[in-house]
Amino acid sequence: MKADQTLDCVGLYCPQPLFQTREAIDQLEPGQILELLADDPAAEEDIKRFAKRTGHVLLSYERLEDGIQRFLLQRKE
Numbered sequence: 001m002k003a004d005q006t007l008d009c010v011g012l013y014c015p016q017p018l019f020q021t022r023e024a025i026d027q028l029e030p031g032q033i034l035e036l037l038a039d040d041p042a043a044e045e046d047i048k049r050f051a052k053r054t055g056h057v058l059l060s061y062e063r064l065e066d067g068i069q070r071f072l073l074q075r076k077e
């Protein structure tokens with residue numbers, strides 16, 4: 001799945017990844033996909049809760065090497 005925009009939050013810690021994700025997804029058109037890269041241990045719970053609360057769709061979540069987490073979020077229609 002190809003992202004329309006990538007947001008690199010590696011090295012940033014709570015609450016920055018969440019704030020930047022909110023700003024980035026608000027700039028996308030409905031249906032577009034944001035790829036988020038983060039290494040904050042709290043990011044998994046924060047981003048999953050954010051998607052559920054806002055209605056955006058968490059398409060995928062995976063842990064990459066070096067503790068980096070990759071999220072694909074689709075902006076709600």
